[in-house]
Amino acid sequence: MEKPLINKKCLLQKYPGKGGWTYAIIPGIKQDKKVRFGWVKVRGHIDDYEIKNVRLMPMGDGRLFLTVKAEIRKKIRKEEGDWIKVVLFADRAPAEIPRELILCLKDDPTAHKNFMAYSDAVKKQFTDWISGARTDETKVRRIALTIDKASRGEKFTVQKISDE
Numbered sequence: 001m002e003k004p005l006i007n008k009k010c011l012l013q014k015y016p017g018k019g020g021w022t023y024a025i026i027p028g029i030k031q032d033k034k035v036r037f038g039w040v041k042v043r044g045h046i047d048d049y050e051i052k053n054v055r056l057m058p059m060g061d062g063r064l065f066l067t068v069k070a071e072i073r074k075k076i077r078k079e080e081g082d083w084i085k086v087v088l089f090a091d092r093a094p095a096e097i098p099r100e101l102i103l104c105l106k107d108d109p110t111a112h113k114n115f116m117a118y119s120d121a122v123k124k125q126f127t128d129w130i131s132g133a134r135t136d137e138t139k140v141r142r143i144a145l146t147i148d149k150a151s152r153g154e155k156f157t158v159q160k161i162s163d164e
């Protein structure tokens with residue numbers, strides 16, 4: 001049986017200010033130096049809510065944190081100041097292509113053909129980049145950039161594109 005990276009209770013906290021994230025500090029897991037920004041991709045549970053394709057993000061002081069979106073907090077009935085049970089495993093599964101990207105690619109057969117011809121590593125890089133968007137607006141912009149580049153058959157990497 002696979003051993004979890006963490007199986008602990010963590011405190012929900014909130015960054016101050018309007019629009020501040022609600023998050024939990026995840027102790028004992030180190031940043032992945034081989035991955036952009038040191039993110040660590042995980043799957044598991046927050047209380048009884050299943051999560052997958054989620055990234056732990058660095059706080060800047062060596063610790064990592066897990067954002068807990070309003071949708072999840074609503075379902076588990078927890079808010080800032082509450083304790084949550086966090087069970088996380090390393091997520092080594094290949095990146096799923098976001099549903100929104102698949103739908104957009106189907107609207108442009110050339111972009112679809114070119115995107116699917118990219119190596120798995122390039123597809124993973126782009127799906128991670130799209131999935132890592134903090135806002136829906138950024139996600140839409142990243143999908144549009146991906147479709148545009150793929151429709152022209154351009155070979156590119158995420159590092160060459162900046163949208164934030």
